[in-house]
Amino acid sequence: MAREYSPFGPPFFVVWRGRPHHDFSHQRQNVMKDFTARVSILSALIGVFVLASGTAFGQHQVSGTVTDSIEGSPLPGANVVVDGTTTGTTTDEQGQYQLTVSSPTDTLVFSFVGYREKRIPIRGRSQIDVALAPGTLMGEELVVVGYGQQREESVSGSISEVESEQLEQVGVANNTDKLAGRVPGLVTRQTSGRPGGDYRNLSIRGFGNPLVLVDGVEMRMSQIDPSTIESISVLKDASAAIYGMRAGNGVILVETKRGSEEQEPRLNYSSTVSVQSPTRVPNQVTAGQMLEMRRDGILLYGGSETDAPDQQTIECYKTTGQAEGCGDAAQWQSYDWYEATYQNWSPQQEHSLSAQGGTDRINYFVAGGFLDQKGAFEEDGINFRRWNGRSNLDVDVSENIAAAMDLSYRREIRKNPTLGGPELWDQVQKANPTYRTSLPDTNLIPVANAEGQSPLGATSRDAAGFDDSGRTFLLLPVAP
Template sequence: MRKRLQFFCFFTVLVLLNLFDTYAQDRNISGVILDETNQPMPGVNIIIKGTSSGTTSNFDGKFALSLPASAEVIQITYIGYFDKEITIGNKSAFEIKMDVDAEQLEEVVVVGYGQMDKKDVTGAMSSIKSEDFNQGVVASPDQLIQGKIAGVQMTPSSGEPGAGVNIRVRGGTSLTASNEPLYVIDGFPIDNTASDPGTAGVYSASASKNPLASINPNDIASFDVLKDASATAIYGARGANGVIIITTKKGKEGIAKVDYDAYVGVSTIAKKVGVLSASEYRAATAAEGANPLDLDANTDWQDAMTREAITQNHNLGVSGGNKNTQYRFSVNYLNQEGIMVNSGMERIGGRMNITQKLADKVTLGANMMGSFTKNNNLPYGVGGALDGGVINNMLRMSPLLPTDFSSSNQLEKNPYTMATSVRDFTNTQRVLGNVFIEAQLIEGLTGKINLGGDITSAKRTAYLPGSIEWVGKGNGSADVRNNFLHNVLLEGTLNYTKSFGDFKLNALAGYTFQEFGREYNGANATGFDIDETAEHNLNAANGAVLVDSYKESSKLISWLGRANMSFKDKYVVTATVRADGSSRFGANNKWGVFPSVSAAWRIAEEDFLKNSDVVSDLKLRAGWGVTGSQEIGNYRSLPTLSGDKGYSAVGIGSGVTYNNYANPDLQWEETRQLNFGVDYEFFNGILYGSVDFYQKNTSNLLLELQAPQPAPVDVYLQNVGELNNQGVEFALNTVNISKDKFTWTTGIVAAYNENEVKNIGDYDEILTGAVGGRGQVGQFSQVIKPGLPYGTFYGPVYQGLDESGNAIVSEESEVLGQAVPSWTLGFNNTFNYGNWDLNVFFNGAFGHQVFNNTALEFSSTNDLYGEGSTYNVMKNAVDEGIRQTGYNSKFIEDASFFRLSNMTLGYTFNMNKVKHIRNIRVYASGQNLFVITDYSGYDPEVNAPAGGNQVPPIGIDYNNYPAARTFMGGVSIGF
């Protein structure tokens, strides 16, 4: 398949070159394009007037163009400069100087429901363009900005391809509701709910998949991250956790451009866990006089279960247009093998972005995306009928056993057999897009209607074969589950811009309607005599067939307004208000109002700084606002019923019972945030950045309380808690060296966040983070308690071993650490020398801990010394003489780390004398090259799922999919 695809891409390039060469030309011209300082300008469009034929200037500003004898005028266009028309006449050589269009050169950033000059922004936000994205193997858009934005922490749930990512903007704002930010793609707020329908639990669960993995990262032009309430309040009930606005690439006026990008990478396991080798195993058991099962093998199960995984990625984009029509089309293919055998992800997708001018003042646009994603799910989690997944069986299997070892013992499972025999696939189709029409109604007043839809269909089929020894012939189990999600948007906005002398006004008013729906159905069947087609023929089951289904929906109706006012480009004030009505909340609280106000003082425009040689720009900002969160699930305010055969009062048929207690007073979790910031630039851009201080307080936290009895259910959802975050963010960029052939720039982002639980209602404490492993039932690793941070580790303190090798711990539980980093850091360096470029990017997090539940499970050595043992353990457990231990402080490890996340070296060829090729760049890249950390597990960036009492835990590592190290090479070609 790979060879055919690579041949197809190569053949496509040849065909395109041949097509471009078929145009007969009659004469040649050449020239150079210069800017206002007489410096060469690369990438300028030169078009033969009246046609779509033309070229672009090269790195040295030079161009060469063949044209028919009838051509009379060439048009020169470049963003930020006035268009030019040059009469050709009899000349064949031209020197063309461009004139700056000051208004176009103003840096524009995307804000909620529109764009704004960066100088007029009063809230806390960060923008990052495509040239500054993370490089390497990138499967989903969020990976493009990991570690690049101050105050945005991204923690992968695992190293599996397509695995979910936990993203926190300025810390978490909720205990039980979602802490994920709102994503807005090309003006469409999406529902980023995980679409994978899961399994019945008999296959050992995999981590949740990342919904953004269905979107091609190569289509992304920029990210704008709104962080404080004055920036996010325009999204009201969904702005408490921050807003990430994604803008995709669009076509530009000029000749058609074809861009092809491809890379191939090889990934291996970055680090192995220190279990006993075969020689260490034999020595340890011999010292104890033990007699393990020894089949004369010398198996490193981590080597046997991992591989050199190949990733290939191909992108083909075509863009261009004229004054009336701009377009971009793209297709993408990604095939990413996982480093664990029989795991991976494959995606094929396409995108179309078109804008069409219908009249001088009317524009029609469409942004459409479609993708198909196939995940090969590895059963690596813990639990279910497998009694453990691939990872923990890989670690606990004796190295004295060969890879073809088989046993009918339920507790003794060959991980290679498990990984290669279980069939578990998720197929996801997603169509996401919006169409809009925008018209200038009167001078300064523009109206826009936007209609969008996001439709996802996911089907998961899984089968546990009866041919596996520990399952037994005829006992196979099949699972088929379907999820269908839809999200429909209709919005209308009015935008008014007017200048009154020194006073400038930009006002926005709008209405939005959004509906979210989900339909689910699933079936599980057991008892198959034939394994080959079981999950596709559930009727063949001899045992029980269990089915379940549900359907749900919610609606959000909103009115919104914003006014941005500036005076003399020095003093700027922004006021925002949004009223949201949500079907999710109680009858008494369907509507919420979310206001914000912020101001900025552009000190650099004052007379005493305007002509400064040191201070190029300086702006003070302050803002306050209120945002909300409605991510609590549907129907929690209503009395709901559930039907099941188990509810039958007479044991025949089915019955119905209440499953939720009505709470008509249920309302939004509400976050109030105060922000102070400064944007600065010194020495004409040699040094620039920002500093922000913030404090945000979330009240009306949602917790489940005991329902007054008698009642049909035991608990009900109530607004009772309070949580506080405060911190500081830094961004610093420097131009260290800027010579004719050599430049060196540095970018640093850092953030400090402090979190504290203020109130949890009637509870003194809430235990969460269930401890996994045999003998650990009823143990919890974290506590939610007023005065402590969210994610506090809690338990007995390890005090050593007794004479028998059993752990001695304190009688009372104590605070053992916290899962949320105090500091996060990103450190980026870019070097350019001639045609060479080098980028080196580090990231890190500090001041936090991880509960190494994996180490706990394999640190008790009693099983190792049992007669006929087949169990392995951690080497340090043998070295320390640990016989038996439970959860304690020994397994709360420092998770601080500093990582060389990516290093990329590239070379751009000079294409001055090559027809029809704008550029060719080749590059080599390494990811996750090294990590400086004291953590003993696979990787300190981890957040495995674990059980808890209503509050989801964080910072737990339990038999997680390992992180990969990747080396890759790629090529980018522009025609």
């Protein structure tokens, strides 16, 4: 009997009968070496698989170049960061970068001092080149000139610029009034107070009406929806010479909003409700004051007492029948024809809805708006309504071909009285305050003086008729 140790458990005794026993110590060592080798190979295979899986499913390498969108020059030191993380890098002297991200679905954020930030989804791409547009520092860094865009510090001519945020703060129906007081040297003069009456005279430094170009197309300022304007530049001197003889009085360049590359879809709605009222209205004389001035005028020019209103009548009107001897106070009332004809204020509402965005090849901006401006008269039904729409589409057809299509639509409906504003105001001024502004029979319209004039009748659509008009504008310029 011999004592041996098994490699698989505690020592035990093995009894051999008639045969010599074998030595198990050598087999135990071989088994242990083989087991260790198999474990080492399996561990190595697992490590290689895990490493390969991490590389294939978790990491993605992106490279490219960051340049200036205007000059095309590289931007060294621009920041490239994975959105929502601290992972990022900066561009080298040639504006090139290389970055390893954790997922091909991440979004890269490109930024540089003095330029607008741009966010671009990777979408599995390994090459992303970005052109950053110069931003606005203090709202004045970039200006539009006749031959493109320049930084303000490099412009030697006289150019003023108004941003869209400044225009949207003014609750008026036309763009001409929105520019009033915002551009040095630009004079605006209003010649009509009718709803929708954009009959304003524009002049730059007193030289007459300037040339107005909207995205390079000549238009009137009244034909543009204020909510679609990106910026307005006013060229006042030799900087407008590129447009030839018609630019002798200056040029107003209007740029509308457009989509930008790799911009996430954005929906914007704005609403403005405002009221309009006269800034100053002359005080109307009362019946007693009118009769007193009439008496003084007749006596001053040699008239007799019998031709002039007597003092008792004047005193009754001035005291509205409270003086002694007036009798019935109702017949001594004074009537204000201005208050009867005009409202103290008139409402206006404006609504606009726009969508803006872009991909690596298509950028779009679509907008629609509605404006309702009531008239200043007490008579209802005198107003101005405008429906407008605009679509700006930019497409990169190929690497060397780009196309842009701009569509502008505008529908206007004006409802006005037959008489113009000056004629109506003249009738109000000639109205006799002793004449009643209303009659017991509401179907009858009172007259305001001995000539038979009546501003209430002139503003009534049923009595004096109306002057309604509707116009539609459709512009479809295509720029390759």
